[in-house]
Amino acid sequence: MKVLVCISHVPDTTSKINFTSDNSEFDKNGVQFVINPYDEFGLTRAMWIKEKNGGTVTVVNVGSAETEPTLRKALAIGADDAVRIDANPSDGFFVASQIAALAKENNYDIIIAGRESIDYNGGQVPGMIAALLNQPFINGCIGLELEGNNAQMIREIDGGKEKLSADLPIVIGGQKGLVEEKDLRIPNMRGIMSARTKPLQVRPAIDSSSRTKVGDFEKPAPKSAVKMVDAENVQELVSLLHNEAKVI
Amino acid sequence: MSVLVYLENWEGKFKKNSFEAAQYAAKTAEMMGTEAIGVSLGETDDLAVFGAYGLSKVISLGGADFGQFDNYKTASALKSIAEQNSADTLIISGTLNGKSVAPIASIMLNAGLITNVTELPSSVSPLTLKRSVFSSKGFVNYSSEEATKIVCFIPNSVGVTEGSGSCEVVQGNVSLDATPTTTINEVDRIKGKIPLPEAERVVSAGRGLKGPENWGMIEELAEVLDAGTACSKPVSDMGWRPHTEHVGQTGIAINPDLYIAIGISGAIQHLAGVSSSKVIVAINNDAEAPFFKAADYGIIGDAFEVVPKLTEAIRNFKATN
Ligand SMILES: Cc1cc2nc3c(=O)[nH]c(=O)nc-3n(C[C@H](O)[C@H](O)[C@H](O)COP(=O)(O)OP(=O)(O)OC[C@H]3O[C@@H](n4cnc5c(N)ncnc54)[C@H](O)[C@@H]3O)c2cc1C
Numbered sequence: 423m424k425v426l427v428c429i430s431h432v433p434d435t436t437s438k439i440n441f442t443s444d445n446s447e448f449d450k451n452g453v454q455f456v457i458n459p460y461d462e463f464g465l466t467r468a469m470w471i472k473e474k475n476g477g478t479v480t481v482v483n484v485g486s487a488e489t490e491p492t493l494r495k496a497l498a499i500g501a502d503d504a505v506r507i508d509a510n511p512s513d514g515f516f517v518a519s520q521i522a523a524l525a526k527e528n529n530y531d532i533i534i535a536g537r538e539s540i541d542y543n544g545g546q547v548p549g550m551i552a553a554l555l556n557q558p559f560i561n562g563c564i565g566l567e568l569e570g571n572n573a574q575m576i577r578e579i580d581g582g583k584e585k586l587s588a589d590l591p592i593v594i595g596g597q598k599g600l601v602e603e604k605d606l607r608i609p610n611m612r613g614i615m616s617a618r619t620k621p622l623q624v625r626p627a628i629d630s631s632s633r634t635k636v637g638d639f640e641k642p643a644p645k646s647a648v649k650m651v652d653a654e655n656v657q658e659l660v661s662l663l664h665n666e667a668k669v670i
Numbered sequence: 671m672s673v674l675v676y677l678e679n680w681e682g683k684f685k686k687n688s689f690e691a692a693q694y695a696a697k698t699a700e701m702m703g704t705e706a707i708g709v710s711l712g713e714t715d716d717l718a719v720f721g722a723y724g725l726s727k728v729i730s731l732g733g734a735d736f737g738q739f740d741n742y743k744t745a746s747a748l749k750s751i752a753e754q755n756s757a758d759t760l761i762i763s764g765t766l767n768g769k770s771v772a773p774i775a776s777i778m779l780n781a782g783l784i785t786n787v788t789e790l791p792s793s794v795s796p797l798t799l800k801r802s803v804f805s806s807k808g809f810v811n812y813s814s815e816e817a818t819k820i821v822c823f824i825p826n827s828v829g830v831t832e833g834s835g836s837c838e839v840v841q842g843n844v845s846l847d848a849t850p851t852t853t854i855n856e857v858d859r860i861k862g863k864i865p866l867p868e869a870e871r872v873v874s875a876g877r878g879l880k881g882p883e884n885w886g887m888i889e890e891l892a893e894v895l896d897a898g899t900a901c902s903k904p905v906s907d908m909g910w911r912p913h914t915e916h917v918g919q920t921g922i923a924i925n926p927d928l929y930i931a932i933g934i935s936g937a938i939q940h941l942a943g944v945s946s947s948k949v950i951v952a953i954n955n956d957a958e959a960p961f962f963k964a965a966d967y968g969i970i971g972d973a974f975e976v977v978p979k980l981t982e983a984i985r986n987f988k989a990t991n
C-alpha cells in the first residue's frame with residue numbers, strides 16, 4: 423500500500439495573528455509553526471495502514487525551505503520519506519496541481535490530506551487533487567478501513583454521518599476520527615534520530631498558476647466591552663437579548 | 671453571462687441555507703447586471719418559491735443519477751448547466767456537501783475558487799470578496815480574474831430575507847461526464863436535533879459542567895431557545911458529548927446569531943471557531959475567565975444555579991411575547 427500524506431505547515435493554534443503594517447502579508451514574527459492538526463490524524467492513520475498492510479508512507483509539502491522542520495517532524499513520527507515541492511504557494515489550485523503531478527508519477531493507493539488547513543481555511547486542496555487525478559473524493563472523513571482493494575469510509579454530513587465505500591485509489595479530506603486524539607503518534611527520541619537520515623527530496627515545482635489573487639488583510643473589528651448582568655437578575659439578560667441584541 | 675446557484679436539498683426539503691444561497695446569487699447577479707438561475711437535483715419540494723429570493727428561473731434535474739448525493743455527479747451537472755447558460759459565476763453554500771462539490775467543480779470548469787467567504791462581493795470587476803482566514807482571527811480580500819469563478823460562502827454569514835414572487839421552473843437535461851464511483855451504504859442523520867452549522871442559536875457547555883449527567887439543563891435551555899447544542903473539545907474527547915458537537919478551531923466553526931457558552935473557559939482554540947457569532951453570552955463562575963473578554967454579555971455565577979433560572983425566564987418571556 424502506497425500512502426501519501428499531505429502536510430500543511432501552519433501557525434500553532436495558540437498564535438496571535440498579526441499582519442504586516444501595510445496589511446499585505448501575514449506577519450510570521452515570533453510565530454511557531456506546526457503540522458496542521460487535521461494532517462496529524464491522517465499521518466497516524468497512514469502509519470496504521472502501513473503497519474497492517476505493509477507499504478510506504480510518504481509525506482509531502484508544497485513550500486519553501488522553511489517548512490522542512492515540519493516535514494522532519496512528520497518523518498520523526500514515522501513517515502518513510504518526505505518530498506518538498508519547492509515553491510511559495512499562493513492558493514489551493516497551485517498546491518493541488520503540484521501534488522497531483524507528484525501523484526501521477528508515483529501512483530499512490532491512498533492520498534490523505536486534511537479537511538482544512540488552519541491557516542487559509544480553504545478546504546480546497548484535497549478535492550482539487552482528487553478531481554485532477556479523477557479519483558473518488560471523500561471529504562470530512564472520520565473513519566477509514568481497508569478490505570483488499572476496497573475502502574470503507576465514514577464521512578460527516580450536515581446533521582449526521584454517512585458510510586461509503588470506494589475502490590482504491592482514493593483521496594481523503596480527513597480529520598479527528600480517522601484516529602482519536604489519544605492515539606496520535608508523537609515523535610520519540612529514536613524517531614527524531616532516524617528522521618535526520620530519512621530521505622527528504624526537494625523537487626522543483628511544475629509550471630502552474632494561481633487562480634486567485636490575495637489583496638489586503640484585515641483584523642476582525644474589536645468587540646465592544648462585555649456587559650455584565652447580575653446572576654440574581656437573569657431577567658435582565660432576557661430583556662437585553664430581546665431589546666438590545668434582538669436575538670430572541 | 672449569468673450567475674448560477676446550487677440549491678442543495680436535504681431529503682427533498684430546502685433549508686435556510688438554500689434560500690441564503692439563492693439570495694446571494696440574486697444580489698451578485700444584480701451587481702453584474704444579469705440574472706441568477708438555480709440548479710436543483712433530484713425530487714424536491716416546490717421550486718417556484720425561489721422567486722421570492724430573486725432567482726429568475728430554476729432548472730431541475732431528476733432521474734436516478736441524483737437520487738443520492740454524489741460530489742462528482744453534482745459537480746458534473748453544475749458544469750453542464752453552467753455551459754448551457756454561459757454562466758461565469760457559480761454560487762455554492764459552504765455546507766459539508768457544498769465544500770465537497772466546489773473544488774471538483776472548479777477543476778471541471780477551470781474556475782477560480784474562493785471559499786470561506788463572509789460577505790457579498792465588494793466588487794464584480796474583477797470579482798472581489800472578503801473571506802475569513804486563520805480561523806476567524808483575520809480576513810482577507812480575494813479576487814479572481816478567471817473566465818469562470820466559484821464562490822463558496824460560509825452558511826449563515828450573509829443571512830436571508832424573504833421577498834415575494836415565484837419563478838419559472840424548467841426540467842433540465844444534462845449529459846454527465848464519466849466520474850469516479852463512491853457508493854453510499856448508509857445514511858445516519860440525528861433525528862430531532864438542529865444540526866450545528868445551520869443553528870441560528872447555539873447553547874454550548876464545557877468542562878465546568880463536571881460530567882455528562884449534567885447536560886439535561888443544557889438541553890432544556892436549548893429547547894426553549896430552539897437552539898442547537900455544542901461543547902468544548904475536552905468534553906467531546908472525554909466522550910461526554912458526541913464529536914459532532916465539538917466546536918472550535920479543530921471542530922466545527924459556527925456563526926449563529928446567538929452563542930451561549932456555559933462553563934467554558936474561552937481558550938484561544940475554542941474562540942477561533944465561535945467568535946464570528948453575532949452575539950455571545952458567557953456564563954462562568956470565574957470572573958477572570960477569558961471568555962468574558964470575547965463576550966457581549968456575561969454572568970458570573972454557578973452554572974447549576976444560573977442556567978435553570980435563565981431557562982425559566984426565557985420560557986416565561988416566550989409565553990408572554
Ligand atoms: C497569502 C498567502 C501566503 C502564504 N504563505 C505561505 C507561506 O509562507 N508558507 C507556506 O508554506 N505556505 C504559504 N501559503 C500557502 C498556504 O499555507 C496553503 O498551502 C495554500 O494556500 C492552500 O491553502 P488552503 O487553505 O486552500 O488549504 P486547504 O485546502 O484548506 O488544505 C487542506 C489540506 O490540504 C493539504 N495542504 C494544503 N496546503 C498544503 C501544502 N502547501 N503542502 C502540502 N499539503 C497541503 C493539507 O493536507 C491540508 O490539511 C500561503 C497562502 C496564501 C494565500
Ligand SMILES: Cc1cc2nc3c(=O)[nH]c(=O)nc-3n(C[C@H](O)[C@H](O)[C@H](O)COP(=O)(O)OP(=O)(O)OC[C@H]3O[C@@H](n4cnc5c(N)ncnc54)[C@H](O)[C@@H]3O)c2cc1C
Pocket residue numbers: 435459875876877878879901902903904905916917918919920921932933934935936937938939940943953954955956959971972973974
Ligand atoms: C491543537 C489544539 C486544538 C484545540 N482545538 C480546540 C477546539 O477546537 N475547541 C475547543 O473547545 N478546544 C480546543 N482546544 C483545547 C483548548 O485549548 C482548551 O483546553 C479547551 O477549550 C478547554 O475546554 P473547557 O473550557 O471546556 O474547559 P476548562 O478550560 O477546564 O474550563 C472550564 C471552565 O468552566 C468554569 N466552571 C467551572 N465550574 C463552573 C460552574 N459550576 N459554573 C460555571 N462555570 C464553571 C471554569 O471557571 C472554567 O472557566 C485545542 C487545543 C489544542 C492544543
